[in-house]
Amino acid sequence: MIRREIALEVNGRSVHASVEPRQSLADYLRDGLDLTATHLGCEHGVCGACTLLLDGEPVRGCITLAVAAEGRRVDTLEAFDEDPLMNLLRQAFSEHHGLQCGFCTPGMLLMARDIILSDRVASDAELRVALSGNICRCTGYAGILRAISAAREAWQARPHAATGPA
Amino acid sequence: MGGEGSGFGIGDAVRRKEDRRHLFGRGQFTADLRIPRLQEVAFLRSPIAHGRIRAIHVPEGLRDRVVLAGDLRGARSIRAVTDAPGFNAADFPLLASDKVLFVGQPVAMCLAPSRAEAEDIAQAIDLEIDELPAVVDMEAAVRPDAPLLHEGWGRNVFLTREFEAGDLERARAEAAVTIERTYRLNRQAGVSMEGRAILAHWDDRLDELVVWNSTQMPHQVRYALALHLDLDEHRIRVVAPDVGGGFGLKNIVYPEEIAVAALAAQVRQPLRWIEDRREHFLASIHCRETLYNVTAFATAEGRLLGVDVTVQVDAGAYATWPNGPNMELGMAIKNVPGPYRLEAYRARGWTAATNKAPIGPYRGVARPGACFCIERTIDEIARAVGREPHEVRMENMVRPDQMPYRSLTNMLYDNGDYAESVRIAADLVDVASVRARQAQGEADGRLIGVGFAAYTEQTAHGCGEWITRGVPIIPGYESCTARLMSDGSLQLLVGIQSHGQGLETTLAQVAHHELGVPFERISVRHGDSALSPFGMGTFASRSMVMAGGAVARASRMLAARIRPIAAQLLQCTPDAITLRDGAAHGPQGSVDFAEIGRVAYVRQEGLPRDAAPTLDVTATYSPEIDTGVFCYSTHAAVVAVDPGTGTVEILDYAVVEDCGTIVNPMIVDGQIVGGVAQGIGNALYEEIPYDTSGQPLATTLADYLLPGAPAIPGIKIAHMCTPAEHTEYGMKGMGEGGAISPPAAIANALRDALADTGAELCETPMTPRRVLAAILAAESRIHAREAAE
Ligand code: FES
Ligand code: FES
Numbered sequence: 001m002i003r004r005e006i007a008l009e010v011n012g013r014s015v016h017a018s019v020e021p022r023q024s025l026a027d028y029l030r031d032g033l034d035l036t037a038t039h040l041g042c043e044h045g046v047c048g049a050c051t052l053l054l055d056g057e058p059v060r061g062c063i064t065l066a067v068a069a070e071g072r073r074v075d076t077l078e079a080f081d082e083d084p085l086m087n088l089l090r091q092a093f094s095e096h097h098g099l100q101c102g103f104c105t106p107g108m109l110l111m112a113r114d115i116i117l118s119d120r121v122a123s124d125a126e127l128r129v130a131l132s133g134n135i136c137r138c139t140g141y142a143g144i145l146r147a148i149s150a151a152r153e154a155w156q157a158r159p160h161a162a163t164g165p166a
Numbered sequence: 167m168g169g170e171g172s173g174f175g176i177g178d179a180v181r182r183k184e185d186r187r188h189l190f191g192r193g194q195f196t197a198d199l200r201i202p203r204l205q206e207v208a209f210l211r212s213p214i215a216h217g218r219i220r221a222i223h224v225p226e227g228l229r230d231r232v233v234l235a236g237d238l239r240g241a242r243s244i245r246a247v248t249d250a251p252g253f254n255a256a257d258f259p260l261l262a263s264d265k266v267l268f269v270g271q272p273v274a275m276c277l278a279p280s281r282a283e284a285e286d287i288a289q290a291i292d293l294e295i296d297e298l299p300a301v302v303d304m305e306a307a308v309r310p311d312a313p314l315l316h317e318g319w320g321r322n323v324f325l326t327r328e329f330e331a332g333d334l335e336r337a338r339a340e341a342a343v344t345i346e347r348t349y350r351l352n353r354q355a356g357v358s359m360e361g362r363a364i365l366a367h368w369d370d371r372l373d374e375l376v377v378w379n380s381t382q383m384p385h386q387v388r389y390a391l392a393l394h395l396d397l398d399e400h401r402i403r404v405v406a407p408d409v410g411g412g413f414g415l416k417n418i419v420y421p422e423e424i425a426v427a428a429l430a431a432q433v434r435q436p437l438r439w440i441e442d443r444r445e446h447f448l449a450s451i452h453c454r455e456t457l458y459n460v461t462a463f464a465t466a467e468g469r470l471l472g473v474d475v476t477v478q479v480d481a482g483a484y485a486t487w488p489n490g491p492n493m494e495l496g497m498a499i500k501n502v503p504g505p506y507r508l509e510a511y512r513a514r515g516w517t518a519a520t521n522k523a524p525i526g527p528y529r530g531v532a533r534p535g536a537c538f539c540i541e542r543t544i545d546e547i548a549r550a551v552g553r554e555p556h557e558v559r560m561e562n563m564v565r566p567d568q569m570p571y572r573s574l575t576n577m578l579y580d581n582g583d584y585a586e587s588v589r590i591a592a593d594l595v596d597v598a599s600v601r602a603r604q605a606q607g608e609a610d611g612r613l614i615g616v617g618f619a620a621y622t623e624q625t626a627h628g629c630g631e632w633i634t635r636g637v638p639i640i641p642g643y644e645s646c647t648a649r650l651m652s653d654g655s656l657q658l659l660v661g662i663q664s665h666g667q668g669l670e671t672t673l674a675q676v677a678h679h680e681l682g683v684p685f686e687r688i689s690v691r692h693g694d695s696a697l698s699p700f701g702m703g704t705f706a707s708r709s710m711v712m713a714g715g716a717v718a719r720a721s722r723m724l725a726a727r728i729r730p731i732a733a734q735l736l737q738c739t740p741d742a743i744t745l746r747d748g749a750a751h752g753p754q755g756s757v758d759f760a761e762i763g764r765v766a767y768v769r770q771e772g773l774p775r776d777a778a779p780t781l782d783v784t785a786t787y788s789p790e791i792d793t794g795v796f797c798y799s800t801h802a803a804v805v806a807v808d809p810g811t812g813t814v815e816i817l818d819y820a821v822v823e824d825c826g827t828i829v830n831p832m833i834v835d836g837q838i839v840g841g842v843a844q845g846i847g848n849a850l851y852e853e854i855p856y857d858t859s860g861q862p863l864a865t866t867l868a869d870y871l872l873p874g875a876p877a878i879p880g881i882k883i884a885h886m887c888t889p890a891e892h893t894e895y896g897m898k899g900m901g902e903g904g905a906i907s908p909p910a911a912i913a914n915a916l917r918d919a920l921a922d923t924g925a926e927l928c929e930t931p932m933t934p935r936r937v938l939a940a941i942l943a944a945e946s947r948i949h950a951r952e953a954a955e
Contacts, residue, residue, distance in 0.1 A: 022282070031280065036198035037191025039410075041359045042443040046867035049359060077191035090189040094181045097836045100666030102188030103195065103359040103410030128875040135867070137359045137411050138666045140843030141875040143836060 006070045010035070011079035019066045026050045026061030029076060037077035037106045041135070048134030051107035052076045058114045077106040084158075085113055088151045098147035100138035108134050112148045116155055124149070168682025168745045175679040176895055179832035182671040183690070184664070193408040196363035196380050197440045204365070207426055207439040208284035210274040210291050211448065212266035215300040215521040215860020216313070219264060222274065223292035231287050233275040233429055235263035240396035241428035244421055246490035250636035253325045253492060256316045256519070258484040260425040266295060267315055267483035268523050269861055270448025272422055275429065281440060300860035304457065304480035304518040315483060315519045322519040324481050324491050329499050331574040332510030337472025341463035345546045350929040351535045351909070353455035353480065354852040356528045357872060360410020361441035362450060364423045366430035374401040375431045379423060382412040382663050383703025386639060388695045390419040390487055395428050406693035409665035413844070414527035415451050416665075417705045419487045422449075447865040451526030452854060454930075455480040456498060458539040463510075468551040468558040472510030475502055475539065479517040482524040488639045491517050491525050496635055497532035500575040504540045505584040505622040505798060506562045511574045521860040527705065529844055529905040533621060541619040541910035542928065545917055555914065556592050556618045556802075560585035563620070576634075578793040579622055582888045584800075587822040588620060591802040594820035594882050600804055612806040614817065615921070617914025619907040622798040625899025626711035630792030641702035643788040644712035648677065648720035650728065650781035652767040654748060654759030655687040658720070661701010662713040663693040666840075667901060668833040669709055673717045675829055676894075680721035681728075682746040683759060699784055707899030710829060711795070715787035715894040723783040731762050734774045787894075795890035797898040799823035801842070801907035805915040809923070809941055812934035814850060814916065816879045821907075824886035825900035826893070831885075834900060839881050841904020847873045849909040853931050924948065 003018045010033060019028055024043075029035040029052070041049030043062045050061035053075040080086040089112055092098065099105045111134050121127045127145060136144060155161070169175030187193050210232075224232045244258040262273050276287035301307045301315060307322040315322055338344075363380040375397060381387050384404040392399035409416065422439055430437045441450065457478040463471040477498045481491030499513040544562065548555035563584040564571045571579045600616045608614060624631070629642030647659040658673055674688040691697055701713070729740035732750030735757045736743070744751050749758040765772035766781045773779065789795065804818035821838055828834050851871040855863045864870035889896020913927045916937065920926075925944035929936060 020282070027280075027282070030197075034200060036195075039195070039360070040197070041410075042867045044443065044866055044868070047359065047872075081190060090185075093189055094185040097182075097832050099185060099188055100668070100836060100840060101359070101411045102184070102193045102408065102666070105188045105193075106191045109189065125876070132874040132876050135359065135872050135874060137357055137413075137844070137872070138840050139836060140839035140841075140878050140881070142839045142878075142881060145875065 004067050006067055008069045008071065009073045011075055021065065021067050023066045024062050025064040025066045025069050025074065028066035029061065029074070035076050035078050039103055039106055041103065048111065049104055049107045051110045051134065053110060058111055077109060085116060085155055088154050089113060089147065092147035092151040096146040096150060097143035098139065104134060104136040108136065108144055112151070115148065116152045169679035172678070174675060174685035176675060176827065176829050178675065178830065180671055180675055180685065180830055182668045183674065184668060184670045195360055195408045195410055196365055196378050199365055199378055199407065201365065201367060201436050204436045204438055205277045205279060206281045206284050207437050208276045208281060208288045209272045209422060209445070210276060210288040210293065212262065212269060212271045212273055212295065214266055214295045214297050215269050216298040217266050217295035218298065219262065219266060220294040220296050225290050228287055228290060231277050232291065233277070235259060235261040238425065238428050239432055241424060242394045244394065244424065244487045246485040246487045246638070248490050248492045248636045248638060250325050250492045250496070254316070254319050254323065256484055258421055258486065260421040260428070268521050270445065270523060272425065272449070275425060277437070300521040302520055302522065302856050302858055302860050304455070304478055304520055307518040307520050308516065315521065324485065324517040324519055325495065326516040327495055327499055328514045329575065330512045332472065334472045334474055334510040334512050337463040337510040341471055342466035343464040343547055343550045345462045345543055345550065347460050347543060347546065347928060349458040349460070349539050349542060351454045351456045351538060352853045352930055353452050353522070354848060355447055355450060355452055355854060355870065356413045356415035357446065358411030358413060358415060361443065361446045362416065362420065362422070363440050364426050365436070365438040366427045367436035368431060368434045374403055375427060377402065377404045377427050378407055379404055380409045380416055381406050382409070382417045382665060382705055384663060384693050384695050385661055385700045386488065386703055387419055391424065391427055394424050395431065397431060403696045406663045409663065412665045413529045414531065414705060417703065418451060418526050443867060444865045447854060447870060448862060449523055451486060452482060452523045453525050453528035454535065454848065455525065456494070456535040458535065460539055460543055462543045462547060464547045466551060468547050468553050468561070470506055470508060470547065470562045473502060473508060474512045477513065477515030479515065480520050480522065480525070481517045482520055482522040484524045486524045486526050489637050493527065493635055493637070494525065494532045498536050500577060501533050501536035502540050503573055503575060504537060505564055505620050506540065507564050508574055522856055529841060529902045533623065533906045534845065534848060534909055537619055537621045537906050538910040538913065542913055545617070545914045556588050556597065559618060559620060560588045577624055579796050580890060580892070582796065582798050582824050583886065584620065584622065584798055587798060587800040587824065587886060588618060590822045590884050591618060591800040591820050594822065594884060595802040595804050595818050608806065612808050613919040614804065614806045615915045615917065615919025616802065616804045617911050617916070617918055618800060618802050619910035619914060620798065620800040621903065621906045622796045623707065623903050623906065624794040625707040625797050626789055626893060627794030628788050628792035631794055641706070641708070643786045644716045645699040645701045645784065645786045646713065646716035646720040647699055647782065647784045648717070648724045650724055650759060650763055652763040654683070654763045656681065656683045658688065658690045658717055659698035660690060660692045660713050660716065661698045662704045662709045664704060667704060667709060667837070668830065669713065672710060672829045672833060673713060676714050676717045677721045680718055681725060682748060684748050687748070707797070707901040707903070711789065711893050711897045711899050712787060714829065714897060715789065716785050718894045719787050720783050720785035723785055724781060727781055727783065728762055730774050730777055731765060732757055735761065735765070735772065790892040795826065795893055795898040797823065797825040797900045797903055799903055799907065801911040803911040803915040805912060805919055807916055807919050807937060812937035814932060814937060816846065816912070819879050820882040821904065822884045822886065823900070823903065824888050826888060826890045826898035827896035828885065828887065829897065835883055837901050838883055838904045841902065842881055842908055843873055843878045845905040845908025846878060848905065848930055849912040850931050850933070
């Protein structure tokens with residue numbers, strides 16, 4: 001079995017690993033590093049349960065190879081325990097019933113945070129489209145959409161909103 | 167009551183206890199568990215729909231990594247035997263060794279340290295199968311010349327049913343209007359976002375098999391494992407950790423699960439199988455595939471006189487455990503009359519066996535089809551007599567003054583005002599303004615229409631009802647152990663399982679309501695056969711009523727134990743004690759639950775002379791009637807359809823429903839919207855077609871479409887509340903209902919939108935291709951008529 005050595009940064013720590021070239025980033029994080037917040041719902045790039053950040057951009061961990069993360073920064077939901085925007089989202093998801101079984105939730109949260117930070121949606125319809133790569137089978141999306149809108153409002157209304165990133 | 171006015175009692179939109187772990191990514195699904203020496207399992211599956219295995223060649227050097235049927239010891243094939251008369255049983259082998267009957271049927275288990283390596287082994291095995299002709303179509307399956315799936319069966323039929331009540335011939339003779347239609351619901355899957363999953367290992371210290379299983383019913387799984395393995399039930403523990411959705415498809419014990427558990431016990435090696443999405447589409451249960459041929463009779467005013475229906479169900483190849491495929495047909499026949507007064511009804515049907523994946527329960531079970539059948543037909547009657555469909559609906563419904571009403575199919579509708587739900591739904595979507603907009607026409611050339619569909623849903627039914635269904639396991643009760651701890655906090659140990667329904671929260675609300683223990687000091691433990699008394703699990707819209715009832719009863723038993731202790735401490739009589747705010751209050755003072763708990767557990771000298779130490783009680787609960795309590799609802803949809811492309815957009819959607827007393831309105835609304843979203847998937851997107859050789863054509867999320875956020879509109883919800891008379895607090899079950907009406911409501915809205923063309927949608931899902939085909943068919947009918955004139 002061929003293996004490749006990789007070095008990357010995961011949730012703020014530098015990591016060296018030896019992986020099979022075919023191993024997905026999601027499998028490496030889950031099995032190699034025990035970071036199980038990254039869920040696998042389809043393993044073929046459709047459902048978004050495996051959403052994580054690669055150099056700050058949301059990608060699908062199931063169709064990103066671990067070797068492709070060489071020299072790059074990976075962040076999973078585990079990195080956001082103290083993140084102020086993520087905490088607003090957590091509160092909003094709970095208040096607006098944005099989760100039922102919780103399986104899609106980590107992917108939803110990472111995507112929602114990116115949508116709010118990038119300030120790329122202006123309407124409910126745009127928010128729906130921005131979220132269309134993340135499938136939830138339980139909620140019918142109503143609670144998720146309400147939660148993201150509420151968190152976005154709270155984020156924009158925070159003191160010193162204009163003065164910098166999260 | 168102890169919890170009134172606290173904001174955490176019955177009727178309060180309490181935020182869920184279960185949210186926190188998931189929001190921090192610390193949920194514990196089966197794939198997240200870590201255990202030493204674990205080997206992952208991959209299944210080699212049949213690529214052929216119907217055939218005889220000639221040989222299985224395992225490469226040299228891999229033989230000890232591969233397990234074939236003959237290698238499993240002390241494990242029996244699944245035999246789901248029901249009491250339904252004339253039921254043909256078919257053993258479902260854990261691993262096929264002789265014949266294979268559907269694409270995806272498990273043949274061998276491959277073991278390796280990772281899933282990828284286990285899959286490599288499966289790929290290296292050479293499976294030789296002599297192909298036999300596949301039986302793919304349910305109508306062809308029952309013809310005398312069809313190849314037989316199961317030797318010893320005369321025909322490919324699991325069971326047949328017939329039912330007749332009232333005078334259908336008279337209805338036929340009196341009818342001014344006769345409607346004949348064929349409706350088809352196509353095959354789909356349940357698609358929980360977490361697939362099936364099992365981890366099994368032998369615990370040497372306890373000398374028992376421990377099974378972690380993504381299931382809706384851990385106690386039933388334990389029972390099933392004892393039934394299928396040579397193991398006493400006391401040596402089996404089944405735990406459902408976090409479960410990523412179930413919707414019925416995890417209310418089954420599958421061959422893969424028994425095989426993994428059997429092998430883990432046999433080789434004393436921790437094993438895990440995590441289903442991938444393709445396996446889910448191949449070999450988790452499928453659902454919905456039903457064909458209705460209906461003839462309905464009505465008066466010139468649209469009064470329904472009689473219905474004659476033939477129902478055909480395509481059950482796939484095998485009977486799954488516990489219920490096999492028999493519920494679908496029986497429930498279809500029972501539910502076609504729906505919320506309507508009907509004086510004559512005849513139903514016949516059969517359940518065919520085909521070379522496809524077995525069917526099983528999925529949210530709504532049979533009722534989306536039954537609702538489609540009657541609700542499309544009511545619309546056709548209304549059109550034939552030239553009236554508004556929602557008005558014809560209201561006039562035909564069972565009236566409040568007729569309640570309790572025994573339907574022709576012997577269901578006892580307990581209470582409610584069905585017609586009022588239609589009226590409110592019509593208001594919510596504003597039928598008058600839809601009509602005005604239709605008269606004006608749309609600027610973009612699309613056509614808009616409004617459609618309705620109502621249902622009444624039997625929930626929380628007890629022992630007697632389940633016996634009539636012929637099922638082997640009778641889930642007529644639930645259980646709870648309530649334990650007030652020595653510090654005054656409370657544990658509820660329940661036999662149900664919660665996989666999104668929020669029962670960790672709502673059951674705590676019930677106990678808080680009864681006892682006044684602060685909500686945050688109550689924990690609900692569920693899903694572990696070693697922890698709680700036996701319970702049936704979460705399915706059939708039952709857990710809030712059944713487990714909620716058990717919690718209420720256990721809480722009251724606990725209160726009856728707490729009062730004398732408090733009375734002793736407060737020097738008053740037990741009936742002078744009230745429980746509230748975490749304390750017992752007497753006329754002269756109060757004592758908090760921590761002190762009562764301390765006395766009951768560790769300072770028993772403070773107990774009354776005849777009081778036993780500890781505060782730990784167990785209750786079971788069954789509703790006072792067996793026939794269930796009926797939650798009912800009307801859905802109204804407004805759609806726009808593009809007659810050039812056949813694409814459908816839902817412009818407005820309203821749900822009016824009555825589930826009796828609501829424990830947590832936030833969770834109830836979440837269940838409704840989630841159900842409607844699945845119903846919209848059923849109506850417009852989801853389908854697993856098979857080709858003529860029995861190959862499934864949708865086995866990834868790229869070819870099986872699930873509704874995403876843009877496909878689900880904002881849903882308007884209005885509640886009516888008629889408390890049930892025979893359950894605790896007046897609760898009715900409601901978990902499945904949202905999924906029942908959308909196919910019918912949307913089909914009726916399309917019928918309305920396309921009224922000028924005469925096109926009808928009689929088949930789900932209503933894909934653009936099918937919508938266009940319906941329009942073309944209607945146009946060619948019109949042309950043929952014009953040519954003939
Ligand atoms: S698991 Fe990666 S997109 Fe579904
Ligand atoms: S909460 Fe279950 S899949 Fe989204």
